[in-house]
């Protein structure tokens with residue numbers, strides 16, 4: 001098994017899960033400044049020119065949440081993908097929310113403007129997009145904070161890939177100056193999550 005990534009953004013949750021499950025998985029580090037995402041070899045794996053990407057015995061998978069599901073479902077004994085219908089639906093709800101709102105409309109929008117554009121040589125940040133991302137962050141962080149109140153993990157007492165997905169974005173959100181610390185339940189939950197074995201500590 002092989003992961004192609006750089007240790008930031010959407011790759012943090014995937015790396016954390018790989019290490020939490022102690023998987024035997026090679027990591028090939030990508031350098032987007034050098035254009036590793038544009039080589040014919042990489043484009044054949046991931047035509048989106050994005051990371052992370054997983055390769056397992058000829059099977060290629062992109063989209064970090066699909067990768068989280070694949071790794072967790074290969075190890076059902078760890079319980080990170082629930083076995084009951086309501087638990088599965090609850091996890092899917094958070095994976096969809098992460099992709100559509102937490103990443104694309106808020107944390108990811110701000111980090112694309114503040115960090116990725118410089119790496120990709122796409123010009124200066126656009127203040128209008130940053131402002132929109134910050135506004136959306138306030139909206140969605142409040143939803144997450146409320147959902148976490150009186151719970152150990154996102155769907156309740158069971159740690160699942162929903163925690164790896166949503167929590168994986170937190171380090172880059174903090175690095176981009178988004179006020180995670182203003183949300184006590186998120187702060188409490190992320191402290192617990194980042195103390196798990198395998199959580200990548202040096203990532204941004």
Ligand SMILES: N[C@@H](CCC(=O)N[C@@H](CS)C(=O)NCC(=O)O)C(=O)O
Nearest residue numbers: 008009010049050051052063064065
């Ligand atoms: N929905 C995708 C998002 C992937 C994504 O946007 N990755 C960023 C790094 S965090 C990237 O590769 N950006 C390069 C670009 O947008 O061109 C996922 O979850 O895998």
